[in-house]
Amino acid sequence: MHIMEGFLPVDHAVGWFVVSAPFVVAGAVKVRKILGERPEARLNLAAAGAFAFVLSALKMPSVTGSCSHPTGTGLGAVVFGPSVMALLGTIILLFQALLLAHGGLTTLGANVFSMAIVGPWVSYAVWRGMRSVGIAIAVAVFFAAALGDLATYATTAVQLALAYPDAQSGFWGAALKFGGIYAVTQVPLSIAEGLLTVVVMNALSGRAGKVDEVAVLAGEVRR
Amino acid sequence: MSPIDRSAHLNRWNKKPLAEKALLALGMMVLAIALPPAAGAPVVAIVMTLATLVGARVPPGLWLGLMAAPAGFLAVGVVSLSIRIDASGIGLAPGGLMAAAHLAARSLAGLTCLLFLALTTPTSTLIAGLRAIGLPQEIAEISLLMYRFLFILADAAFAMDAAQAARLGHASWSQRLRSLGILIANLLPRALDRARRLEIGLAARGWHGDMRVLSDARPATASGIAVVVALEAATAAIGLFA
Numbered sequence: 523m524h525i526m527e528g529f530l531p532v533d534h535a536v537g538w539f540v541v542s543a544p545f546v547v548a549g550a551v552k553v554r555k556i557l558g559e560r561p562e563a564r565l566n567l568a569a570a571g572a573f574a575f576v577l578s579a580l581k582m583p584s585v586t587g588s589c590s591h592p593t594g595t596g597l598g599a600v601v602f603g604p605s606v607m608a609l610l611g612t613i614i615l616l617f618q619a620l621l622l623a624h625g626g627l628t629t630l631g632a633n634v635f636s637m638a639i640v641g642p643w644v645s646y647a648v649w650r651g652m653r654s655v656g657i658a659i660a661v662a663v664f665f666a667a668a669l670g671d672l673a674t675y676a677t678t679a680v681q682l683a684l685a686y687p688d689a690q691s692g693f694w695g696a697a698l699k700f701g702g703i704y705a706v707t708q709v710p711l712s713i714a715e716g717l718l719t720v721v722v723m724n725a726l727s728g729r730a731g732k733v734d735e736v737a738v739l740a741g742e743v744r745r
Numbered sequence: 746m747s748p749i750d751r752s753a754h755l756n757r758w759n760k761k762p763l764a765e766k767a768l769l770a771l772g773m774m775v776l777a778i779a780l781p782p783a784a785g786a787p788v789v790a791i792v793m794t795l796a797t798l799v800g801a802r803v804p805p806g807l808w809l810g811l812m813a814a815p816a817g818f819l820a821v822g823v824v825s826l827s828i829r830i831d832a833s834g835i836g837l838a839p840g841g842l843m844a845a846a847h848l849a850a851r852s853l854a855g856l857t858c859l860l861f862l863a864l865t866t867p868t869s870t871l872i873a874g875l876r877a878i879g880l881p882q883e884i885a886e887i888s889l890l891m892y893r894f895l896f897i898l899a900d901a902a903f904a905m906d907a908a909q910a911a912r913l914g915h916a917s918w919s920q921r922l923r924s925l926g927i928l929i930a931n932l933l934p935r936a937l938d939r940a941r942r943l944e945i946g947l948a949a950r951g952w953h954g955d956m957r958v959l960s961d962a963r964p965a966t967a968s969g970i971a972v973v974v975a976l977e978a979a980t981a982a983i984g985l986f987a
Contacts (some may be wrong), residue, residue, distance in 0.1 A: 526815040528855020529822065532779050532850050549950075550884055557883050561953065562944045564883065569898075569940035570888030573933055575891070576898045580906070580928070583921040617895070620863045620871065621747045623811045627771070627859060628778055686826055686848075689838055699825045699870070714922065719925025726933065 523678045523708065524618070524633055527626025534685045539631030545639045549609030571610040573615055574598050582714055590711050595674060596667025599642035600649050601726075611638025616639050636677035645670030663723045667717030675708040676701065690743075748807055750896075753867045757800040763866065763874045764965035765973055769796065770862035772977045777854035785984025786850035793857035800866045802951065811860055812853070820957060821851055868892055873960060886956055896935055902928065 556563050576608070577594035598607050612634050618624040623635050645666040652662035679701040688695035753759070758766065770793075777789045797803050829838035838844075862871075869892055876885040905928045909915065914924035916987040 524818075526818050526852055526856065526918060527850040527859045528774070528778055529818075530778070530842055532766040532775075535778065548838035551880065553887070554881065554883050558922045561857030562948070564887050565890060565940040565944045565947075566937060568887050569894050571891040572898050573886065573936040574786065575895045576902050577929060579899065580902060580925065582925055583918050592929075601933075613884075613891060617868065617892070618886075619859060623749060623856075623863055624816060626855060627862075628774055630854060631932060632956070651852075664866055680821070686822075686844075688829065689840070690829060696825070699828075700821075703821050716927050718929075719921055722929045725927050728930075 523675055523704065524615075525623035525629040525678060525681065527619070528628060528657040529626070530629050530632055530681075534681075535628045537631075538629075538635050542631045542634040542639060545608045546612050546634065549605050549607070549612075550620055550661075552605050553609055566608070567610070569597075570602055574610060574615045576613070579622065582718060590707070590714070591673060592715050592718055593637065593641065593674065595637065595641035596603065596645040596649075596663075596715065597722060599645040600663065600671065600719075600723070604642040604646040607639050608634075608643070611642065616640075616690055632678075632681050634707060636674050636681065638722040640677045641674035643672045644673035649712075658718050659723070659727075664720050666715040667710045667719035671712035671715050675704055675712070677730050679704055690740065747896075749811070749863050750867065752803050752807060752864045756801040756865050758865045759867075760933060760961075760963065761865070761980055762963045762965040762969060763870055764970040766835035766862065766866050767871070768970065769973045769976070772973070773861075773980065774855055776977060776980055777798065777858060778851055780981065780984035782851045782854075785980070786847075786854035788980050788983050789854040790850075790857045790977060793854075793861050797857070797861045797864060803863070803864045804872050808860060808864065812856060813851075815856065819849060822852075828891050844969060870962065872960065882937040883957040885910075889956070894936065894939070898932060901934055905931065915928065 553567065556567075574594045577589050577597070580592065582590055582592045595607075595611075598610070612630075615625055615630060615633050615638060616627075619630065620628055648669050649662055649666035652665060653659070665738070679697055682700045683693050683696035686696055687693045688699065691698075772795055773789050777786055780786070780789075797808060798805055823845040825941075826848060827838055827841040829836055829841065837862075869889060872880075872885055872888045872892070876882065907927065909924040913920070915921050
């Protein structure tokens with residue numbers, strides 16, 4: 523969920539840039555290392571990024587009947603890995619602000635933190651954790667995508683509550699208020715994205731031959 | 746795919762120096778969120794709206810639609826700032842309406858700045874500008890390649906979507922979800938395959954990993970920068986002292 527342009531006060535806008543920066547720089551260093559070894563990987567990385575951007579521009583049917591957009595966070599984290607996603611996600615969010623007017627430039631730091639850092643890492647942790655204890659792939663994919671989306675939305679609610687705490691009940695009151703209002707749209711969305719990602723991974727594993735080898739499709743991007 | 750991109754390439758200020766446009770948009774954006782919103786935000790909004798619609802002649806219908814797009818997000822913010830929930834039930838928060846009005850003014854003013862930049866300056870030009878002020882070359886090139894790929898992929902995605910719709914792929918909720926899943930699963934290998942073919946084509950031409958392209962960027966003029974700075978100083982003065 524994108525925080526719109528100008529929504530955060532100056533100190534919060536700057537603060538979230540500072541918080542996000544190390545993750546994005548780490549992602550950039552990793553990408554530069556990959557490119558230093560194999561210059562041709564930049565085409566793959568760019569294609570992966572463009573794919574994730576187009577994904578977020580598609581309409582997804584949500585449970586309440588309304589249409590929304592998939593975030594691709596869970597899929598990206600499982601297929602490409604979360605550290606590369608921090609950099610690709612940042613470029614994607616910049617493009618979304620400039621080409622679709624979703625999100626904004628002053629709120630880019632906050633949006634990067636919720637959508638390109640917290641979401642992918644939660645998805646990745648859930649995916650690895652559930653696979654390591656032997657839970658079925660479809661179940662692990664569903665929870666990785668759905669919980670990644672929920673974590674993104676909870677992070678956004680926290681960011682908004684930190685910027686605009688309730689006059690009486692303070693931060694927690696505001697977090698409940700923002701979280702409660704957004705839950706109406708975001709919880710069905712997370713479930714829909716979870717189901718969608720299972721369909722995608724099923725179809726992808728049909729191409730890859732073996733389900734566990736879907737990451738092979740990511741090719742140079744992954745290594 | 747993106748009417749914003751079309752406008753960015755076709756508007757009247759397309760050829761204006763990047764530094765002047767970026768300084769105007771980003772400077773005003775900072776003013777929009779930093780100045781006290783009661784006076785600062787309306788001035789920023791008026792200046793940037795005039796610059797977009799009168800200066801760059803962006804189609805007003807397109808601009809209005811984009812201004813209205815985040816209305817839902819803004820409404821939620823405004824509502825949650827102006828109400829309070831406690832033991833006695835739901836009521837208006839003290840001072841909440843004022844805070845909500847300031848929030849709306851600041852966000853909309855910020856949005857006019859973002860739209861000015863997005864609607865008058867192609868993304869590829871902005872990336873070239875970022876490269877000039879220190880963005881690592883690899884990151885700039887990945888961004889430029891991504892910009893190139895995404896329109897091709899979006900075309901493919903919309904064609905697949907139309908084909909699915911024509912074959913009753915959107916008939917029910919579950920069918921829609923399944924169709925979208927198949928579409929995405931077909932799009933990813935297609936994207937990577939296209940990258941591979943481009944790579945082979947480039948390798949055949951002796952490519953070593955950096956892209957050199959001609960640019961028709963014009964250097965910023967002193968008078969243009971002076972006008973922008975004067976405009977921003979005047980806005981800051983009105984915002985601070987009005």
